[in-house]
Amino acid sequence: MSALNRSTCRRLQKLRQAPSVWEGDRRVLSSDFAIRGEAGERIQGECVLWVDGTEGLVRAMDVVPPDAGHEAVVRTLLQAMEHPHSPAPPARPQKIVVCDREIQFFLRGVLQDLDIVVDYVPELPLIDEIFQGLQGIARTHPPQLPPELVEPVLKAAQSIWDDAPWELLDEEKVIAVELNYGDVKTLYVSVLGMLGMEFGLLMYRSLDSLKTFRQRVLEAGESSEELEGAFLDQDCLYITFDQNDADSPLSEPEMGSLLAEFVEHNGVYPTFGNLHPLEGMRPVLYDEEAETVLLALTALHRFFNSHLERLTVEGFPKITGRYRIAHPKEAGQKLTIKVSSLPDIAEELAEMSAEAGFSDEMPGLTMPVLRNDLIPEDAFYSLGAMPWEVFNLLRSTVKLHQEAKTDFPQTADGFPVILIQTSRPKATRLIEEIQAAGGLRAICFNPGEDPFSDERYDLGVLQTENDELHLFGEFVEDDPVHIQARKKWDQRCKKTKGNCGLVVAKGFKGASRGNPSLNDMLALFEVRSISSNELGLGSLQLMPFLD
Structure with missing residues (x-):
């Protein structure tokens, strides 16, 4: 049985211990609450729910696959303590009650250092009432079509x-x-x-x-x-x-x-x-x-x-x-x-x-500007750097190599590349579509935003030689991991005099996901890295049609 890290225990021990009793359970949901499995299939989900029985508040809820272990119950409980859904402040309960003996014994072992009593009761009336309400909502949900x-x-x-x-x-x-x-x-x-x-x-x-x-x-x-x-x-x-x-x-x-x-x-x-x-x-x-x-x-x-x-x-x-x-x-x-x-x-x-001052080339109106049908939906994508020895070897071994139009120095700590990794058939089709467009011309990052959530993005864009623009990835603008990755990307591109690359690889599952071998890499396109000003799109907005 897994145990909490000592640092996690110390963090939880600092929370105020509220004089309250929480109820917790996991229940099978109706087919209306199906979720997506790892292979993309739709499976019937289970709901993990933690409520404050003293205050009558839902503190945390999550939908998990039916084969998820008791660890899923613990993860939702930690969320209920540190980041509750309700307006209640973070806290530890004095007591927890569950109606499943296995969950009780599991929680007793995991929470033994947190001074929380874990008891078994045959019924959980508050949780029963909440789940009945959820199932009632599902039953009254009208179908899309008669x-x-x-x-x-x-x-x-x-x-x-x-x-x-x-x-x-x-x-x-x-x-x-x-x-x-x-x-x-x-x-x-x-x-x-x-x-x-x-x-x-x-x-x-x-x-x-x-x-x-x-x-x-x-x-x-x-x-x-x-x-x-x-x-x-x-x-x-x-x-x-x-x-x-x-x-x-x-x-x-x-x-x-x-x-x-x-x-x-x-x-x-x-x-x-x-x-x-x-x-x-x-x-x-x-x-x-x-x-x-x-x-x-x-x-x-x-x-x-x-x-x-x-x-x-x-x-x-x-x-x-x-x-x-x-x-x-x-x-x-x-x-x-x-x-x-x-x-x-x-x-x-x-x-x-x-x-209104819009030309036929303005986004969201009449002519195509930024397409998102080139990259397979389930593809893995990332931006990073390829060691120069690997890059030079790949140049001579990859099946398709689009060479840079000019020489460039190899003084950066690696060659800046965008990696797109998917299944072999989809990778092959992606390469063929880029070739049919005359090849790849440039890679760019362009600002974008969702006006309804106020979320801002750094949009990864591929420009093909037929002047089409293709979205390859959306990165949250204020994500610290992406901020650091973009900073390194810009520094490397500056040292390579604006040259960068796109690597298309197969084998996007298992250990090779995000870490393809040389044999997995099917194509290398050496292109220019251009600024959003050179691209000339301005900040793009998600248009509110029927999304």
Whole structure:
């Protein structure tokens, strides 16, 4: 059995010992609280909970894998003592009660130097009440889609994903879908995804809502409050395809295997929902809304299948199509739906951007600036230095070597490199994509921020020879480890006269993760390190569309 470090014990002994009794336990959660395992699979989690039974406060809670040992209970207990969730101050309890004999004996051994009594009781009424509340919330959580519409809506979503309209159309190229179904006459569709960051469709219930949102975003500049207000005031239905599945809901029991198959097949997670000034953002479609979205997606797919190749950012002519679509509720009945491109509206939105001082190359508007689809999601990345003897050996042994355009001194304590490590197939594909772009031109770090959390980042950027910019990593700006790493990076690049490198390696699991051997390194790109001023993007903001 593991024991606490003596320094940890001394630190905990300094905490005030409160005259209170804490309850602790771990419980299996419903599938609504599934978590991600090490291999990326979804598994049913367990919740570790510590509450102050005297004050009736939750002090700490954590969700852990079911195979986590009793150490997980201790880790959450230490958090409850030193960094409680509640407004209660840090403290040690006089007594702890648990309803599991194994946990009791384990805690007695671990906490023996902290003057805490650990007792067994058959029931924990306060924890029972909290868990019943959690499970009740899960049971009342509405599904994203009505169960009877899951299959047809996901099928329609698959068709849109296959059409990939964002490869040709930006957000200003508006398409009208005249439904005349229920309370909805026409939806005005704006396509998300040309930035390569988030793919989907915004289906506005009115042109005024679309135009107002665009205008408010342009006027907001870098004001996070104005951006958030503009986002929440939209009146639209939406579908997005989330590439970062880790941030998506981990369980949708009502959508079952159909959703799992969609995610496995496409590598993206479809999300459906509604935005309204009085409701805010609701990631749920009720019956009439889901029927409306089904009709719109089906008609759009028919339209894209016939005309998408004629529609681009540069050329967006007036095109209209009429389609007979099956009624979502009445078998054998069909509806006539008209779909039209709106070049006049696209021109008006472009003029709006121009008047606000935004060019087509401004981030977050119309043209791609910073993409995040080059680096595999599960890749390991880091910045550091390679010893010169290893660097010189790698130059002659690596399968793909892009040489520096000029000679440079080897006077620094190592060659500054960005390491990207992933599986062999993904590493090979990454190398091929860089080669297809003409090679790698430069590496840069550019400031960025999340306006809603006020978190600031140092964004790692790769510039390819075809002028595309690719995000390879996000580093928290005030992280002391990254601050030191950036400082050393800048010092080394100065000594190498601005030369640095990108190493692509395989073998990102086990002992080789972050420490690849020479045989694991598949490519070395020697490039320039440029400043954010040379890159010319300015500080980038996470745009509040549907993230």
